[in-house]
Amino acid sequence: MRHLSFTPKLVTRIGKNTFDFGNQVLDMLSFVGETAVALGKSVMQPSRIRWRPILFNIRTAGFDALPIVGLLSFLLGVVVAYQGAGQLRQYGANIFVADLIGLSMLREFAPLITAIIVAGRSGSAYAAQIGTMAVTEEIDAMRTLGISPQEMLVLPKLVALVIVLPLLTVFADVLGIFGGMLMASTQLDVSFTEFLDRFVKAVGPTSFMIGVGKAPVFAAIIAIVGCFQGFMTKGGADSVGRQTTRSVVQSIFLVIVADALFSIAFSVLQL
């Protein structure tokens, strides 16, 4: 008899979780809507745009992230070239390492690794900052002082990240390819000039544009999820930690889903 009570509990839990999930999706959509309205208002009245926090966010999310983005994409380039080297050598196709590195880095790895690093670095910081402000009643205070938290907190982060993530992606492109090039010259005897000759032929500007073009979308996802989870914080300090974790998991998840959708779209468009 005992195991019978398990079933209703499980069903209740599934139901509750589904319901909660649905509510979260709705909340998120309404947050996206609010942000869009705030953005629209700022565009109509450019005097409302807060430049100082935008510049501040460009520095913290962009400039300060250069070392880590550079290092990791360099290593990624090294790893991809190293993995490819064995296969290519078997067929004597050493020179095609430029194709491998060029296409994979520009199209996929650089935008993705940059987005993931920024989600971990800045998305979490957004959630933690806004979450702490919610707990200490600063958000409420802001509203009662007639300052829109959307304008003050969300838009500067969104705008800054949309500017900065494509730039970081270009930086990651460069260092990733440099890493691959280094590996190609030591493992496959492909000199820098040979590599670059082949690279120019193999990789067109479309590949570059596809990679960099994805970045603003990833940026919007990271900024909106981070801020949204911050605003969802209720109660005490433990909630800040929970929402911060959730913001990182969700934004990385959504970035990868968006990347998959991009892949499908590009293959349909034959790009």
Next chain:
Amino acid sequence: MSTQTAEPDLQSSTSDETVIEMRHVSTKFGEHVVHTDINLEIHRSEIFAIIGGSGSGKSTLLREMILLQQPSSGTIKILGTDLNGISEESALALRKRWGVMFQNGGLFGALTVKENVGLPMREHTTLSDAEIDEIADKKLVMTGLKPEASQQYPSELSGGMMKRAALARALSLDPELLFLDEPTAGLDPVSAAGVDELVIQLRDQFKLTVVMITHDLDLLWRVTDRVAVLADGKVQEVGSMLALSKSNHPAVKPFFTGHRARSLQEQQINALHA
């Protein structure tokens, strides 16, 4: 932000002495009923307190008055403006006419005390930075904060100083209406007594209307004109502390029985007779 300032209904608030009017206000969170049919009137230059046990919905009521939350039904009119379906312009106009002091201060951690106090002016007025600084200094002196504190960050302040700084910010646009959420909670008795004085002084000097939520019996006896007792989602009784202390209402009585309440009450009644 300061380009559009809708003209507030000035005449209705000056001719009518009622500053806040709540009619049949009910609030529900899903199944959970917080208030049913709350009716309240708060008059100009009055110090009005809302008391009630934990979970009686005092904070929710306050949040509904300051446009942070909406009641499920009923109307709330503040300074002659109906909060139901209020436009963004008139909401902003109203917000400039009231000040709110939150329980934890709600000061912005990224700004110094002086910047906190100056922020509302920076947002909503065209005053120069020098003028704003000067006014902010004056507000800080008025609330009894030492000049050294103005360059500190909120995290470096003691509880009492934080409340004073929060009050200074609430007063920065010279509001007509002041909302205080637990103004003495977490303060030592000396600082709390300081807050009592401050509230009375503000009302006498600036004819402010003050609405507060508090548990502090000292504060209630010393400063309030009228007090509303909230229990079971309703306003059980409204009156002066003296009148309430004589009430036999089962929801009101617990506030005035118990030795802490009784000794205070005796003191206050003796003081009134003296």
